[in-house]
Amino acid sequence: MSFGSLDSLYREVVLDHHRHPRKNRPLGDYDVQASGKNPSCGDEVTLQLKFAGDRIADIGVISHGCAISTSSGSMLADLADGLTLGEAEKLAAVFRRALRGEETPAEVDLGDLEALTGVRKFPVRIKCALLPWVTLLDAVLSHRRGGDGSLPGSKAGDDQPEELVVQLKDGADESER
Amino acid sequence: VRAGHHCAQPLHRLLGVLATCRASFGIYSSARDVQALVDGIRAARKVFLR
Numbered sequence: 001m002s003f004g005s006l007d008s009l010y011r012e013v014v015l016d017h018h019r020h021p022r023k024n025r026p027l028g029d030y031d032v033q034a035s036g037k038n039p040s041c042g043d044e045v046t047l048q049l050k051f052a053g054d055r056i057a058d059i060g061v062i063s064h065g066c067a068i069s070t071s072s073g074s075m076l077a078d079l080a081d082g083l084t085l086g087e088a089e090k091l092a093a094v095f096r097r098a099l100r101g102e103e104t105p106a107e108v109d110l111g112d113l114e115a116l117t118g119v120r121k122f123p124v125r126i127k128c129a130l131l132p133w134v135t136l137l138d139a140v141l142s143h144r145r146g147g148d149g150s151l152p153g154s155k156a157g158d159d160q161p162e163e164l165v166v167q168l169k170d171g172a173d174e175s176e177r
Numbered sequence: 178v179r180a181g182h183h184c185a186q187p188l189h190r191l192l193g194v195l196a197t198c199r200a201s202f203g204i205y206s207s208a209r210d211v212q213a214l215v216d217g218i219r220a221a222r223k224v225f226l227r
Contacts, residue, residue: 010224010225015224015225039182039186040181040182041180041181041182041196042181042182042186042189042195042196043195043196044195064195065195065196066196067225
């Protein structure tokens with residue numbers, strides 16, 4: 001039996017994020033909190049976001065779960081910090097595409113997430129990698145509903161593709177949430 | 178082999194673990210299956226304890 005694709009999934013960068021998750025602490029002061037769970041497998045994540053206007057000013061990602069979900073959450077903490085709401089949504093959508101083996105726009109840099117796209121070969125684990133990102137979308141949605149005036153599509157220059165977001169939300173179904 | 182909560186979350190809370198792997202036998206299980214499990218556990222240890 002070969003474990004070649006396992007080795008390529010659990011690369012050092014993934015294990016490092018798992019062992020030393022970034023920004024893995026509660027924020028003293030946050031605007032939005034969202035939690036996500038995969039009850040079937042036991043993964044849990046709580047995101048806390050502090051906003052400065054339209055931008056994520058600080059983020060806390062508290063994860064409990066498998067190496068895939070915690071490392072994905074840690075990468076999210078690195079990547080989403082400082083993004084606008086639209087940029088964060090776009091990144092989540094692009095990551096989901098990458099996990100489905102679909103083409104991703106060249107202008108979006110997935111950074112360390114690139115190492116997690118090997119999860120494609122393990123379809124039942126895709127939900128683990130997506131959990132923090134689906135939870136991020138929940139947080140962004142509740143922030144938008146929170147009445148700070150920034151409704152979807154209301155901002156000039158916001159190139160966030162609506163259908164990508166919808167697609168990502170649909171994907172939550174197959175992840176048995 | 179099944180991984181996760183096995184529809185038994187209260188038991189996992191009681192045991193203080195997030196999730197577990199459970200190996201079980203059926204009448205069709207063979208020595209080869211057992212060897213595959215042993216190989217798999219060794220491979221997992223190599224990845225996560227390195």
